[in-house]
Amino acid sequence: MKAILLAGGKGTRLRPLTIHTPKPIVPIFGRPFLHYQIDLLRQLPEVDEVILSLNYQPRRIEEIFGHGDGLGVKLSYVVEPAPLGTAGAVRYAGQALEETVVVFNGDVMTQVDLAAVVRLHRERNAKATIVLTPVDNPTAYGLVETDADSNVRRFLEKPKPEEITCNTINAGIYVLEPDTFDRIPKETAWSIERSYFPSLVERGETFVAYVYDGYWIDIGTPEKYAQVHRDIMARRFVAPPFASAPPDCRLVSPAARLEDGVTIEGPCFVDEGVYIKPGAHVAAYSVLGRQCIIEEDARVEGSIIWANGRIGRDALVRDSILGRHCHVGRNAVLGGGIVLGDKSVVTDYSRL
Ligand code: GDD
Ligand code: MG
Numbered sequence: 213m214k215a216i217l218l219a220g221g222k223g224t225r226l227r228p229l230t231i232h233t234p235k236p237i238v239p240i241f242g243r244p245f246l247h248y249q250i251d252l253l254r255q256l257p258e259v260d261e262v263i264l265s266l267n268y269q270p271r272r273i274e275e276i277f278g279h280g281d282g283l284g285v286k287l288s289y290v291v292e293p294a295p296l297g298t299a300g301a302v303r304y305a306g307q308a309l310e311e312t313v314v315v316f317n318g319d320v321m322t323q324v325d326l327a328a329v330v331r332l333h334r335e336r337n338a339k340a341t342i343v344l345t346p347v348d349n350p351t352a353y354g355l356v357e358t359d360a361d362s363n364v365r366r367f368l369e370k371p372k373p374e375e376i377t378c379n380t381i382n383a384g385i386y387v388l389e390p391d392t393f394d395r396i397p398k399e400t401a402w403s404i405e406r407s408y409f410p411s412l413v414e415r416g417e418t419f420v421a422y423v424y425d426g427y428w429i430d431i432g433t434p435e436k437y438a439q440v441h442r443d444i445m446a447r448r449f450v451a452p453p454f455a456s457a458p459p460d461c462r463l464v465s466p467a468a469r470l471e472d473g474v475t476i477e478g479p480c481f482v483d484e485g486v487y488i489k490p491g492a493h494v495a496a497y498s499v500l501g502r503q504c505i506i507e508e509d510a511r512v513e514g515s516i517i518w519a520n521g522r523i524g525r526d527a528l529v530r531d532s533i534l535g536r537h538c539h540v541g542r543n544a545v546l547g548g549g550i551v552l553g554d555k556s557v558v559t560d561y562s563r564l
Contacts, residue, residue, distance in 0.1 A: 213258045213330075216305045217249060218298055219318030220267030225433045228553030229535055234269040235432065236318045237276055239518060240440060241453050242483050242501055244276050245431065248321055248451060250283055255326050259314065261286045265305040267295045299404040302388070303396040310390055315404075317384030321440055322428040323449070324385060329422045333387040338418040340392070340409070343385040345428040353430075354382035354405045356421060364412070364419040369405040380421070382409075383428055392417070434533055434551045441516055442497050445479035453481070468500075483519075507542070515546075524560065 223235030230238065237244035246264075253259050262285050266273055270291045280287030290305040298317075306313055312333070314326070324343055333341035342364065344356050350371055357366040357378050367382070368375060382405065395411060396402050412419040427449040431437050443449040445461055457463050461479030464470070468486040476482065477496045486500045491509040494500065498512045501519035506512060510523045513530040517523070521534050524542035532550035540546065541560035550564050558564065 213256065213260065213312055213314065214306075214309060215253050215256075215259050215262045215314040215316065216302055217246065217262060217264050217316050217318045218301055219246065219264050219273065220292060220295060220301055221318070222268045223319075223432065226431075226437060228551065229434070229437070229533065232554050233535075234272055236264075237273055238431070238437065239501065240431075241444070241481050241499060242519070243452065245321075246273070246277065246318065247283075249316055249318065250280075250285060251452075252322070252324075252326065253314070253316075254284055256314070256330065258330075259285060261288060263287075263305050264289050264318075265292070265301045266290065267292045267301075295401060296399070297401040297403045299396045299402040299408040300400060302404060302408075303393045303398065303402070306390055306393060309393075313388050313390060315386040315388055317430070319432045320384040320428065320430050321449070321451075322383065322385070322424070323426050324383070324422075324424040324428070326385075329385070330387055332420060332422050336418060336420045338387070338420040339389045340412055340417070341387040341420045341422060342409070343383040344380040344421045344423045345383040346379045346423070346425055347381050348379070350376055350379060350381045354409075356380050356382055358421045358423075362421045362423075364409070364421050367405065367409040367413060369403070380423060383424065384430065438516060438531075438533060441481075441499055442514075445481065445497055454479070501536070518554075 219236035223230030226235055236246045274289055277287050292304055296304055355368045355371045359365050429436055429440050431440050444451050444454050464482040465484040467484035468482045470488045471490045473490040474488045474492050476494045481499045483502045485503040488506045489508045492506045493511045495513035497514040499516040504517050504521040506523045507525040510527045515529045515532045517534045518536040520537045523540045526542055527540045527544045529546045531548040532546045534552045535554035537555045538552050540558045544558045544562045546564045
């Protein structure tokens with residue numbers, strides 16, 4: 213069985229983080245995001261190849277994953293000449309497929325039991341099976357109505373508040389039969405959510421829902437990107453590198469250098485090569501990427517700082533996300549909700 217990961221979107225809602233780092237490889241504790249999806253897919257031993265469907269900055273992704281050596285599964289890449297939308301991308305990547313295929317949106321993190329989803333698909337002899345998850349506010353997602361037998365009755369992408377009739381949404385994980393792909397026009401942008409799924413409902417084809425109410429998140433906005441870090445650190449979602457963390461969840465690399473008088477609160481993550489100078493304080497829910505330098509008496513609170521950041525003396529960085537190679541000057545204050553792109557420089561004494 214093959215799996216297709218839809219990883220071609222531009223990640224606009226995660227800008228500026230995604231300007232130089234496409235969303236599928238944004239680091240989660242220094243680990244490119246797609247690793248988490250590949251971990252999940254490896255639950256299914258019958259998946260022998262993962263096809264990454266790419267469009268935006270494909271080279272960056274290929275450089276990181278190569279042919280999948282060491283991942284336990286073969287990887288291949290299909291790069292669209294132009295963005296084909298979620299259905300166009302499935303057709304383009306899956307044109308030679310004849311067997312059942314598993315499709316993932318390349319930005320969802322979950323522990324759903326994939327084997328059970330595939331089992332349901334087979335038991336029901338379905339053309340498509342979709343994982344649903346309950347959320348408080350479906351407006352940012354695809355709303356999916358089902359009947360008592362778990363058949364999908366309606367699919368409405370990004371419903372308006374007055375259109376909300378239930379709380380189950382598309383979790384971005386599907387099992388599909390390729391003999392339905394011929395209705396996706398070739399070489400045209402086509403949406404799986406707005407056109408393909410509604411067409412299955414219209415034609416009365418067997419389209420089944422698997423409702424999962426365990427951990428699920430789409431990492432596609434800065435708030436959700438930060439949230440997934442908090443969830444992993446608090447072990448609401450058990451995943452690397454915190455799957456085997458010490459009880460206080462302070463994960464500090466032995467290859468980090470901490471001077472005397474440094475205080476570090478758990479849960480937190482301090483990667484290799486980090487250098488924290490005297491008097492600096494790293495508060496709970498902070499993530500310091502490789503080679504970050506935290507100068508004397510600086511404070512980092514609940515923030516995610518990608519590799520090679522430098523936080524100046526007496527500066528404060530609170531509840532913010534900083535891309536690679538950012539430099540926060542001395543006594544500067546980032547007071548919360550700040551997102552800086554790679555190589556940003558915050559001048560000494562600035563307040564954001
Ligand atoms: N190859 C390719 N080509 N991939 C694409 C394209 C494209 O043209 N457009 C989007 N993608 C990929 C994105 O990279 C992402 O991994 C996935 O398709 C979904 O796109 P998003 O832009 O993240 O969509 P969304 O989050 O607004 O909504 C989707 O996900 C929700 C769950 O998180 C929809 O599928 C909703 O129905 C769903 O509820
Ligand atoms: Mg998304």
